[in-house]
Amino acid sequence: MKDIKMRPYNTSKIPAWHGFANSMLEAISDGRKPPLDPETEAQIAAEVAGLWAMTPAEASVSPEEAEAMAAANEDLLAADSNGNTLPDLPVDIPLTLMCARVAQAIGSSRSVSDLTRPGAVTVLQIADSADLPMLSDVVRNGMISKRIRVSQTLQRALREKAVHCISLFRGESVDTSPKAAIARIEDALALRPALIVLLSDPMLLPKHLREVLPEPIRLPSLTQEAVLFALSKSHSRTGRVDRKKILALLPEGQILAQLSKVQLFRAFREPTTLRVAQDLSKGTVITATDRLLELEGSGALYTVARQIVADMTAFKNGTLPWSEVPH
Numbered sequence: 001m002k003d004i005k006m007r008p009y010n011t012s013k014i015p016a017w018h019g020f021a022n023s024m025l026e027a028i029s030d031g032r033k034p035p036l037d038p039e040t041e042a043q044i045a046a047e048v049a050g051l052w053a054m055t056p057a058e059a060s061v062s063p064e065e066a067e068a069m070a071a072a073n074e075d076l077l078a079a080d081s082n083g084n085t086l087p088d089l090p091v092d093i094p095l096t097l098m099c100a101r102v103a104q105a106i107g108s109s110r111s112v113s114d115l116t117r118p119g120a121v122t123v124l125q126i127a128d129s130a131d132l133p134m135l136s137d138v139v140r141n142g143m144i145s146k147r148i149r150v151s152q153t154l155q156r157a158l159r160e161k162a163v164h165c166i167s168l169f170r171g172e173s174v175d176t177s178p179k180a181a182i183a184r185i186e187d188a189l190a191l192r193p194a195l196i197v198l199l200s201d202p203m204l205l206p207k208h209l210r211e212v213l214p215e216p217i218r219l220p221s222l223t224q225e226a227v228l229f230a231l232s233k234s235h236s237r238t239g240r241v242d243r244k245k246i247l248a249l250l251p252e253g254q255i256l257a258q259l260s261k262v263q264l265f266r267a268f269r270e271p272t273t274l275r276v277a278q279d280l281s282k283g284t285v286i287t288a289t290d291r292l293l294e295l296e297g298s299g300a301l302y303t304v305a306r307q308i309v310a311d312m313t314a315f316k317n318g319t320l321p322w323s324e325v326p327h
Contacts, residue, residue, distance in 0.1 A: 013243065018229055021103035024142030025096055025233065075245070075273040078236035085272060091234040093268045094261075098134050100226035101126075101219045102143060116148055116163050120194040125216035129169045129200035135219070136167050136198055154187055164188045168199040178204045185209060221257030222264070224250050227280070231273045241273050249277035259283045 078085040105124070106112060115122045126135050140150045149155070149162040166188065168181040182205065188195045189212075199205070202216060220226075224247060232241050250256070259280065267279035314320035 015104075015225055017100075017103040017107060018232075020106070020108050021099045021229055022233075023109070024103065024138060025099045028095065028099075028137065028142040029092075075236070075242045077240045077242045078232075078238060078273055080237040084237055085235055087234070087237060091230075093230060093234060093265060094134060095138070096230045096233050097222065097226055098131070098138050099142060100229045101222075102135070102138050104223065104226065105217050105219045106143065112143055112145075115196065116144060116161075116194045118161070118192050118194060121189070121197075121214060122195070123197045123199065123202075123213050123216040124219065125202065126198070126200055126219045127221065132167050132169050132198055132200060136165065139196060139198065140165055152184070154184060154191060155193060156191060162193040163196060164191070164193050165196045165198065168197060168204050182206060182209065221253075222259070223253045224256065227256065227277075230268070231276060234268060235271075235273045235276065246273055246277045249274060249281055251281045251283070255283070256280065 074083075075085060106115070114120060124135065124139070126132060144150050144163060144165075147161065149160055150165050151162060152164070152166055154164060155162050164184075166181055166184050168178060168185070185195070185197060185205075186209070197213065199216070202210060205213065227250060228241060228243060228246060231246065232239055235241070251259075260283075263283040264280070267276050267283070270276045270279050311320060311325045315325050
């Protein structure tokens, strides 16, 4: 076999939050919660970034084999010495992407320390209410240290550090109704443990709570970096992917954010990172306006409905503050 010149793995553009997302994913997947140790997190970040100097596939395959892999849209950086890219066990794509989005919003475990200190109050907002249960899972079982007790039931006599985590959404049962959750939030404010409120629509909160709770930390919609992080877990045996080639194929973030979950998860069934990116680029964006245009009728109500859709779309994209949305 001919000697192959091995190229270094460029880690300069990999966001620091990748390490934080990885630690949350491992905590949930392994059923354990790592302590909030910045040094440990930095080590994890280095491993995720792939600080090895070269990739095993490049070090072991012939130039002809490497050329064939490239022609087949395979990612050499993701391949092991045998040319395999897919992990032995399947990866939970929705959970992986949620960890990435939470890490993007929060930043690092140092920020989590601030959110969980006694007296702290935090509101996390996610656009789709259907994602609230998974967001709660990531916050409770991945983001917060095992040294801290996390509870939705209010703890009035505590002998340990605790966090009250309350989800607010439109539920059908008594326990999950907005009224019940709002009552728990009001009671939690009178107690010392940190309070984290998870919601999709701030307007579910009564005015007196909106006035005292902090501005929500909004989880970003799907981004190219979130996809790259997920691919490094789901389609790589080395923890590395060819960022340059994938980014050249991925659609822009605004388009990614508007793809349906069906389109997204179908793309991740492709066998290689580059094929996933290609499939995502073929996705057709169906917006709320498109759905509205399918409705029959016209007149004043139709015009108002179009304006509501436009305002909510602008709010979701971050171009219109909530205070300027008519309500």
